[in-house]
Amino acid sequence: MGISVGLVGLGAFGNCFAPLFKSHPLVDRVALCDQEPDKLRFWAEKPSFRDKFNPRDAFAEFDDILKSDIEALVIITQHWLHAPMSVRAMEAGKHVYCAVPLITVPDADEVLDWCEKVVRTAERTGQLFMFGETTCFRPQAMYCRRRAAEGAFGDFVYAEGEYFHDVDHGLREVKAHRLASRSGKEHARQLEEYERRGIVSGPMMYPTHSTSGPLWVMKTRAMKVSALPFETRLHKDYCGKEPSNETALYLLANGAHMRICEYREIGHPGREMFRIYGNKGSFEHDTWCDKKGATKLTQDEMRDPLPPEVIEAFKGWRKLAAPDPSKLSAKELEDFLGGHGGSHSYLVHEFVDAVAHGRRPAVTAWDAARFTAAGAAAHKSALRDGEWLNIPDWGGPPGA
Numbered sequence: 001m002g003i004s005v006g007l008v009g010l011g012a013f014g015n016c017f018a019p020l021f022k023s024h025p026l027v028d029r030v031a032l033c034d035q036e037p038d039k040l041r042f043w044a045e046k047p048s049f050r051d052k053f054n055p056r057d058a059f060a061e062f063d064d065i066l067k068s069d070i071e072a073l074v075i076i077t078q079h080w081l082h083a084p085m086s087v088r089a090m091e092a093g094k095h096v097y098c099a100v101p102l103i104t105v106p107d108a109d110e111v112l113d114w115c116e117k118v119v120r121t122a123e124r125t126g127q128l129f130m131f132g133e134t135t136c137f138r139p140q141a142m143y144c145r146r147r148a149a150e151g152a153f154g155d156f157v158y159a160e161g162e163y164f165h166d167v168d169h170g171l172r173e174v175k176a177h178r179l180a181s182r183s184g185k186e187h188a189r190q191l192e193e194y195e196r197r198g199i200v201s202g203p204m205m206y207p208t209h210s211t212s213g214p215l216w217v218m219k220t221r222a223m224k225v226s227a228l229p230f231e232t233r234l235h236k237d238y239c240g241k242e243p244s245n246e247t248a249l250y251l252l253a254n255g256a257h258m259r260i261c262e263y264r265e266i267g268h269p270g271r272e273m274f275r276i277y278g279n280k281g282s283f284e285h286d287t288w289c290d291k292k293g294a295t296k297l298t299q300d301e302m303r304d305p306l307p308p309e310v311i312e313a314f315k316g317w318r319k320l321a322a323p324d325p326s327k328l329s330a331k332e333l334e335d336f337l338g339g340h341g342g343s344h345s346y347l348v349h350e351f352v353d354a355v356a357h358g359r360r361p362a363v364t365a366w367d368a369a370r371f372t373a374a375g376a377a378a379h380k381s382a383l384r385d386g387e388w389l390n391i392p393d394w395g396g397p398p399g400a
């Protein structure tokens, strides 16, 4: 007997996941939820969804799917909604898959409060919570987790991670798109209120692509941070008073040091990646290094296997998602693992398998809080000229 999954937020990113959740062999029933009628219709009317979707399971309001008997909700709404919706879902007795980051609002203290609320709600309710951080399921992260489990790094010495995404690479359009819906317009009004209060945001408020890799592989947390801001020169129209870049240095609980860059102004095609160094072995640029030499790895060598029946079920997801499948190239149809280094398929499988077997999913509420809080604290430090700040700890299993 499979599980029932409700997909909440069927926008640009939710659309990448809808066909994967629907196709997973352990999912028997799919519900759909979006406030925008056209988004809901896109999937509700798909003939390929008929085997697992009943029109009674289409919800225009989050409150209504909370009252339904669906077991697990996949929350891929805009980033300012993730934590509040996750808390409400767990309180309503649902297991939760939450897109990253845990929350982005301009006020770093509010972000830290939400980290605490999500962790405490997961503990109190006992509902399963998984954080959908794509970096944790990139081939590089899977490989490094295996090497770390073998002890091949020795003691960790240093790590670095970055999310380079220049504003000119589509960010203006993404922001306008996310603010255009009903929920987006509500948020635009809230942003004016933060501005009136003099709250200044920054790129470290969307930190999880860069912080998660090192913390996840090393199964540790960041204890202290000092960060510096870079005042925008090219993107004043987008950044306003916010720094376009923030660079942070951390002391980790395992004694290693970590450097994280969140850059929105950089002459670079874009990257979300990490490098990790130990006193016996290291990983950088898809290469394992030790004192004897360096070995370049392929994506397939780095990836963990997925069960064959899951691979089979996911084949052709692009065809399911496309408005006009006949226009897809053979390569596009073949590329079935999904985006962000193939991580989408792994994220979906991990969550569904965990709920179906009643086990704690990889990337927990505590991990979500650790990845997110490292950024919020760095932003606070950057606004205080690099003052060293302690980062709150909410306990829990480290990168279980």
Ligand SMILES: NC(=O)c1ccc[n+]([C@@H]2O[C@H](COP(=O)([O-])OP(=O)(O)OC[C@H]3O[C@@H](n4cnc5c(N)ncnc54)[C@H](O)[C@@H]3O)[C@@H](O)[C@H]2O)c1
Residues within 6 Å of the ligand: 008, 009, 010, 011, 012, 013, 014, 015, 033, 034, 035, 036, 039, 060, 061, 062, 076, 077, 078, 079, 080, 081, 099, 100, 101, 132, 133, 134, 177, 178, 179, 181, 182, 183, 340
């Ligand atoms: N690598 C990654 O992990 C990655 C990449 C891209 C986006 N994301 C995350 O995915 C999220 C979604 O991005 P997007 O581009 O799909 O945004 P989007 O604006 O296209 O979609 C969000 C959808 O949520 C719906 N929604 C909002 N509030 C709702 C409510 N109360 N009830 C029902 N539906 C509601 C909106 O109507 C909208 O359709 C972002 O928050 C972003 O942080 C993560």
